[in-house]
Amino acid sequence: MPLKLSFGRLLIAGLLAGLIAGLLAGTFAYVAGEPRIDAAIAIEEQNTLAHGEAGGSEELVGRDTQKNVGLILATSLYGIAMGGFLATAYTLLRRRLRTGSDTRAAIGLAAAALTGIVLVPFFKYPPNPPAVGDPATINQRTLSYLAVLVLGLVAIWAGVLAARTQTHEWRRATAGLTGFLIVVTIAYALLPTTNEVPGTFPAALLWKFRIASLGTQTILWTVLGLAFAGLLNRLATSSARQTPATAEPATT
Amino acid sequence: MPKTHTARPLAIPAISTRLLLTAAGVAILLLALAYLVAFDQGALSRSGMYMHELMHDGRHLLGVPCH
Numbered sequence: 001m002p003l004k005l006s007f008g009r010l011l012i013a014g015l016l017a018g019l020i021a022g023l024l025a026g027t028f029a030y031v032a033g034e035p036r037i038d039a040a041i042a043i044e045e046q047n048t049l050a051h052g053e054a055g056g057s058e059e060l061v062g063r064d065t066q067k068n069v070g071l072i073l074a075t076s077l078y079g080i081a082m083g084g085f086l087a088t089a090y091t092l093l094r095r096r097l098r099t100g101s102d103t104r105a106a107i108g109l110a111a112a113a114l115t116g117i118v119l120v121p122f123f124k125y126p127p128n129p130p131a132v133g134d135p136a137t138i139n140q141r142t143l144s145y146l147a148v149l150v151l152g153l154v155a156i157w158a159g160v161l162a163a164r165t166q167t168h169e170w171r172r173a174t175a176g177l178t179g180f181l182i183v184v185t186i187a188y189a190l191l192p193t194t195n196e197v198p199g200t201f202p203a204a205l206l207w208k209f210r211i212a213s214l215g216t217q218t219i220l221w222t223v224l225g226l227a228f229a230g231l232l233n234r235l236a237t238s239s240a241r242q243t244p245a246t247a248e249p250a251t252t
Numbered sequence: 253m254p255k256t257h258t259a260r261p262l263a264i265p266a267i268s269t270r271l272l273l274t275a276a277g278v279a280i281l282l283l284a285l286a287y288l289v290a291f292d293q294g295a296l297s298r299s300g301m302y303m304h305e306l307m308h309d310g311r312h313l314l315g316v317p318c319h
Contacts, residue, residue, distance in 0.1 A: 004263040004265065005262050005263060005264060005265065006265060007265050007271055007274060007275065010264075011278060026310070029309075029310070029313040033309070033312075033313040034309065037309050037312060037313075059305075060300075060301055060302055060305045061302065061305040061306045061308070065306065066305070066306060066308050066309050067309060069306065070305075070306040070307050070308060070309060070310060071307075071309045071310045071313070072310075073306065073307060073310070074289050074306075074307035074309070074310020074311060074314065075310050075313075075314065077285055077288065077289050077307075078286060078289045078290070078310065078314055080285065081282045081283075081285040081286040081289070082286070084278060084281075084282040084285075085279070085282055088275050088278055088279060088282070090264075091264055091265065091271070091275065092267065092272075092275060094264045095264065095267075100258070100261055101258050101261070102259060102261050102262055103258070103259070118315070121315065122315065125315075125317065127312065127313070127314075127315035127316075127317075128312070128317075128318075129312060130312065130318075130319070133317065133318070133319055135319050138317065138318075138319060141317040142291065142317050145316065145317050209312075212313060213312070213313045213314070213315050214315075216313045216314065217314060217315055220314075232259075232262060233259050235262060236259040236260060236261075236262050237259065239262065240259075240260065
């Protein structure tokens with residue numbers, strides 16, 4: 001009998017993996033994303049001056065603090081939260097994942113999350129830098145964003161269910177992808193379209209910002225999956241050592 | 253080719269009502285944490301707009317709609 005893990009230990013592994021993922025994603029965001037945000041804020045300030053609005057209002061948090069402390073804090077806390085969700089999902093779904101490998105199960109769940117709550121939302125509502133977006137529509141855009149996150153996860157679920165109706169490997173892959181794409185297509189068609197990028201906003205800057213954002217989130221989920229799998233592996237190794245009578249013979 | 257070593261699968265706690273309740277409680281706390289980063293404007297952080305402004309850049313780069 002391998003060591004029976006408590007939910008608490010799995011959760012701690014997830015939270016720790018999330019912290020690591022958040023720190024690395026934050027580092028990438030700092031290098032790749034901050035220059036784009038600075039450039040966008042400069043455009044925002046130019047627009048404010050051009051319209052003769054009361055610019056230069058007292059800032060609650062300075063730019064330096066936002067960049068050096070705020071960004072890493074945000075990605076770390078977000079990473080910890082996602083790590084907790086990954087560990088919780090792993091605990092509840094592990095038995096339903098038809099693989100004997102914990103590594104595959106952990107990375108598979110993280111890949112599903114990356115697809116469902118990063119890639120599916122990205123192509124419907126690509127992230128925007130400062131100076132893009134009408135503050136009057138923020139509530140509607142927030143609701144649409146949450147809806148596309150949920151529908152992205154529903155699409156993953158539909159894909160898994162569709163794949164499981166088939167036995168042949170090629171048919172499984174085709175059915176799974178088809179099920180996923182049907183839900184994504186319906187979701188994209190039903191959800192409202194947002195296009196608030198001003199015609200004057202530089203296209204190259206918008207592109208670079210969006211790539212930086214996609215990179216940040218991809219790193220977060222990739223590192224999260226790998227780190228969680230690694231920590232599970234450590235737990236497995238230490239539990240094998242604690243129970244030498246039932247441990248597998250060393251393979252080295 | 254080095255031989256691939258797959259660790260023996262770990263035993264996961266059995267699904268019980270107690271586990272489901274604990275998981276639900278944890279999920280609420282995690283949602284609150286994610287909400288704090290992504291959407292909060294002082295209602296949760298009790299710091300006015302300070303935390304919201306502090307984490308402004310992270311929100312943009314994590315793909316959350318913002319102003």
